[in-house]
Structures are given as structure tokens and as C-alpha cells.
Amino acid sequence: xxxxxxxxNFLPQDEWQGIYDAVLGMHPETNNSTLEWIYIDHKVxxxxxxxxxxxxxxxxxxxxxxxxxxxxxxxxxALVEKINPDSIERIKANLQTKVCKQEIDVDGFHTDQVPxxxxxxxxxxxxxxxxxxxxxxxxxxxxxxxxxxxLVFKNELEHTGTAQSDTNVRVVINxxxxxxxxxxxx
Numbered sequence: 522x523x524x525x526x527x528x529x530n531f532l533p534q535d536e537w538q539g540i541y542d543a544v545l546g547m548h549p550e551t552n553n554s555t556l557e558w559i560y561i562d563h564k565v566x567x568x569x570x571x572x573x574x575x576x577x578x579x580x581x582x583x584x585x586x587x588x589x590x591x592x593x594x595x596x597x598x599a600l601v602e603k604i605n606p607d608s609i610e611r612i613k614a615n616l617q618t619k620v621c622k623q624e625i626d627v628d629g630f631h632t633d634q635v636p637x638x639x640x641x642x643x644x645x646x647x648x649x650x651x652x653x654x655x656x657x658x659x660x661x662x663x664x665x666x667x668x669x670x671x672l673v674f675k676n677e678l679e680h681t682g683t684a685q686s687d688t689n690v691r692v693v694i695n696x697x698x699x700x701x702x703x704x705x706x707x
Contacts, residue, residue, distance in 0.1 A: 525674035527664060531647065536599045537669040543596050544614060544649050544692055556593055558616055571617075571629070571684070578612040578694075597694060600647055604673075606698035607641075617654065617684040617691045629681035630659045633697045641699050642676035649692040654685035656693075666691055673704055 532540075543555045558574035578591045597612055611633070633644050646656055648670045656664045656672060659679040664672050666685065674680070676697065685691040698704075 524678060525662070525672065528671045528673075529667065530669055531603065531671040532599055532669055534669075540596055540599075540694075541649055541668070543593070544694075545690065556596075556614070557591075574616040574618075576614040576616075578614065579609055580611045580613065600645075600671075600694065600696070604645060604671075604696065604698065604704065606643075606696075606700050606704070608699045610642075610697040610699070612694065612696050614649075614692060614694045615682065617682065619689050620684045620686050623653070623683055623686050630679040631681065632676055632679055633695065637676075641701050643696075643698055643700055643704050644674055644676050644678075644680075645696040645698070646672045647694040647696070648672075649694065650688065650690070652685035652688040652691045654691040655683050657681050657683055666693070 531537075546555065556576050558576055560572065561575055562572050576591065576593070578594045578597050594612075601609070601612075646664075648666045648668060650666070651668045652666045654666045656666075657680065658674075664670075682691075682693065
């Protein structure tokens with residue numbers, strides 16, 4: 522069994538287009554973005570000099586019994602159905618703005634949740650738009666941002682997102698979830 526899998530054209534074109542339009546498009550009547558983005562002055566740790574905008578679709582804080590749902594959670598239903606997790610810990614969109622010079626944030630390598638020994642915790646990155654940004658792994662692998670691509674990997678793999686220099690924004694939707702017996706070949 523491998524530690525990651527990449528699936529291109531993960532969703533049917535019309536389902537990807539719906540996510541793309543809602544996340545990156547503009548509402549035709551109000552001329553405003555359809556998602557509410559929150560500015561975060563760091564990406565992983567407060568020592569990071571990089572910032573991003575986030576939208577949390579679903580999250581369970583460690584040690585707490587309640588969950589937080591976004592009213593926009595319907596946007597990720599097709600992704601959740603196809604990934605088919607046993608349970609979800611978090612679904613969060615990240616939006617990074619254009620940079621002049623691409624650099625891997627070496628201080629940004631992280632795991633999305635505390636690794637455990639179960640072998641049942643996974644992360645997925647769904648790339649919403651094409652750009653020259655990428656996900657870099659500490660051991661050296663890089664996965665390019667390609668619209669409608671899904672990357673699934675074991676939670677214990679340290680990784681970081683790298684902003685793009687060719688488009689105004691890079692948007693990914695991150696999932697942390699549990700799945701017994703593996704997930705999509707991982």
C-alpha cells in the first residue's frame with residue numbers, strides 16, 4: 522500500500538464547475554464572492570511570514586464535543602460522498618494570493634492533525650483551480666495544483682502549501698478524516 526494517491530478529474534465537470542463558481546466566481550446579482558473568507562496572518566504557525574484566507578466548512582476542535590458547520594457545507598458534499606470517510610475531523614478551504622517569487626515555506630511543514638498509530642487518519646487536498654502553486658512534502662515530493670485534482674495521503678506525512686505566481690489566487694479544499702482499511706488506494 523502506498524502513502525499517497527493523486528486522482529485527476531476527481532469530480533464530473535459540472536460538479537467541479539459548481540465548486541469553482543461558488544469559491545472563485547462572483548455572485549451575479551450582488552457582484553460579491555459567494556464564500557465568506559477569513560484573513561489569517563499566518564499559514565501554519567504564528568512565526569510564519571505568510572498569510573492566507575480560510576473558510577471552514579466543518580471542524581471539530583480537539584477535546585471539544587461540538588462541531589462547527591458552515592452554511593456553505595453543501596459545496597463539499599460531492600467530495601465527501603466520493604471520498605467516503607468513516608468520520609471527518611475538518612474540511613477547510615485555503616485561499617492564497619499571488620506572490621512575486623515562489624518559495625517553499627520550510628517553517629510551514631506540518632501535519633494537519635496530531636498523528637496517531639491507528640493508520641486510519643488521512644488528509645486530502647482538492648485543488649479548485651489551475652496555477653503553478655503546489656503541495657510540497659518534507660521528503661521531497663511535490664504535487665502541482667491542477668483544477669479538479671484530489672491528493673490523498675497519510676496524515677503523518679509532513680507537507681506545506683506553496684503559493685502561486687501565475688494567477689491571482691490559489692484555492693484548495695483540505696480534508697482531515699478517518700477511514701478504516703485505507704482510502705482510495707492509500
